[in-house]
Amino acid sequence: MTYLFLFLIVIIFHRYQIHTGLQHSIIRASQPNCLPLENVTLPQKLKEAGYATHMVGKWHLGFYKRDCLPTKRGFDTFFGSLHNPRKQPLFLYLAYQAVHSPLQVPARYLERYKGIPNLHRRKYAAMVSCLDDAILNLTLALKRYGYYDNTVIVYSSDNGGQPFAGGSNWPLRGSKATYWEGGIRAVGFVHSPLLLNKGTKCRSLVHVTDWFPTLVSLGEGTLDEDLNLDGYDVWESISEGYPSPRQDILHNIDPIYIKAKNGSWKAGYGLWNTAIQAALRVGHWKLLTGSIWLFNITADPYERVDVSQHYPHIVKKMLMRLAQYNKTAVPVRYPAKDLRSNPQYNSGVWGPWYKDEKEQEEEQYNNFFTNHLGKTSWKDKSKNRKLKRKMKH
Numbered sequence: 001m002t003y004l005f006l007f008l009i010v011i012i013f014h015r016y017q018i019h020t021g022l023q024h025s026i027i028r029a030s031q032p033n034c035l036p037l038e039n040v041t042l043p044q045k046l047k048e049a050g051y052a053t054h055m056v057g058k059w060h061l062g063f064y065k066r067d068c069l070p071t072k073r074g075f076d077t078f079f080g081s082l083h084n085p086r087k088q089p090l091f092l093y094l095a096y097q098a099v100h101s102p103l104q105v106p107a108r109y110l111e112r113y114k115g116i117p118n119l120h121r122r123k124y125a126a127m128v129s130c131l132d133d134a135i136l137n138l139t140l141a142l143k144r145y146g147y148y149d150n151t152v153i154v155y156s157s158d159n160g161g162q163p164f165a166g167g168s169n170w171p172l173r174g175s176k177a178t179y180w181e182g183g184i185r186a187v188g189f190v191h192s193p194l195l196l197n198k199g200t201k202c203r204s205l206v207h208v209t210d211w212f213p214t215l216v217s218l219g220e221g222t223l224d225e226d227l228n229l230d231g232y233d234v235w236e237s238i239s240e241g242y243p244s245p246r247q248d249i250l251h252n253i254d255p256i257y258i259k260a261k262n263g264s265w266k267a268g269y270g271l272w273n274t275a276i277q278a279a280l281r282v283g284h285w286k287l288l289t290g291s292i293w294l295f296n297i298t299a300d301p302y303e304r305v306d307v308s309q310h311y312p313h314i315v316k317k318m319l320m321r322l323a324q325y326n327k328t329a330v331p332v333r334y335p336a337k338d339l340r341s342n343p344q345y346n347s348g349v350w351g352p353w354y355k356d357e358k359e360q361e362e363e364q365y366n367n368f369f370t371n372h373l374g375k376t377s378w379k380d381k382s383k384n385r386k387l388k389r390k391m392k393h
């Protein structure tokens, strides 16, 4: 069987943040940091299963050294071209930058939304329409090249909207970069002739880590035990409405966000320091710390009524579960800025800047020869480099 998986802005790893060291904030461009090289990615597994793997778009798993780049993490190409579907199945990961700040859109899309008075909101709406058109174009291409009828298209947003840049999560509480539902409840859909029940809503618990086992299984790859999956194969829940195998979601534990003045071990019944920002979902219940909040998300998806005072036994149980998860966490990787990352030292672009010892030695060796044999000054050398670059292009 050959499927094409189309993936929009979905993290391609299968473990909770606490199991990657990336539980704090994001990977910033100037940090020497990326998804640990030991961690096996979704495209790597699908490559094993015989897929051609391609990626187009935004890469946010780090790039400080070459080994971190998409083409070293399981993708055959980055900005690649389509293969012949009859020869080899294809996995395509398309990570749109839209919709995101800066809010920019072709004028003709803006025309349609004259009725929206707020300019940010108007541009945002127009950008969504433009994104729709891009996806329309993609589906037309899939049809033209004969992929469409045997394709699983997964469309997913990666987080809630940013109200400072035209986003709105109303009536959900909170926004991007918070653990309120407005930050973490992402919308998505799956389109495929392979779905048994079409046009249905899946209200089961599904987490981004579930795509890894779900798609590797669909692609007939292997899921070895030593992957220590945090995700579940949820295809039967999506396709046939079976209950999800997933009972809980660890939204995150971020031991660097300990700013909550109101939190303490005492407030956490001695089980958990509630100053630490964390969020856990178990069935109907969602617990947030950083103070302490408990919601029945099914009854109160907008998180209006904190019931932590009414259900101390549930709070204790969930704090214990957090503590259990915390025991399995790996240390946070959040390195200081590396000044060498500055594009000024890198032909004016953001790109890998970090060189390991071997690469450094090679560079010194080359410099030695340029300095001693070429007898060129530093300025000439940089001119030479520019010249070499030009000759390459």
Ligand SMILES: *[C@@H]1O[C@H](CO)[C@@H](O)[C@H](O)[C@H]1NC(C)=O
Pocket (backbone or CB within 6 Å): 015, 019, 020, 036, 037, 038, 039, 040, 226, 227, 228, 330
């Ligand atoms: C991911 O990499 C980290 C850091 O090396 C390691 O501790 C962890 O066990 C790896 N996890 C998996 C599932 O590969």
Ligand SMILES: *[C@@H]1O[C@H](CO)[C@@H](O)[C@H](O)[C@H]1NC(C)=O
Pocket (backbone or CB within 6 Å): 130, 131, 133, 134, 137
């Ligand atoms: C969709 O394709 C048409 C025709 O090639 C092109 O003019 C248009 O710019 C594309 N739209 C987007 C949003 O990519």
Ligand SMILES: *[C@@H]1O[C@H](CO)[C@@H](O)[C@H](O)[C@H]1NC(C)=O
Pocket (backbone or CB within 6 Å): 262, 291, 292
């Ligand atoms: C601190 O916690 C108490 C008790 O849970 C709560 O009433 C109060 O609003 C909290 N204050 C802040 C600033 O979160």
Ligand SMILES: *[C@@H]1O[C@H](CO)[C@@H](O)[C@H](O)[C@H]1NC(C)=O
Pocket (backbone or CB within 6 Å): 271, 272, 273, 276, 323, 326, 327, 329
């Ligand atoms: C979580 O684990 C770390 C060490 O693994 C520990 O220092 C910290 O106190 C734990 N946090 C809580 C709230 O239990």
Ligand SMILES: *[C@@H]1O[C@H](CO)[C@@H](O)[C@H](O)[C@H]1NC(C)=O
Pocket (backbone or CB within 6 Å): 284, 296, 298, 299
């Ligand atoms: C949570 O809400 C759901 C839906 O309203 C309800 O079925 C369930 O009994 C509630 N749980 C508790 C403990 O109130």
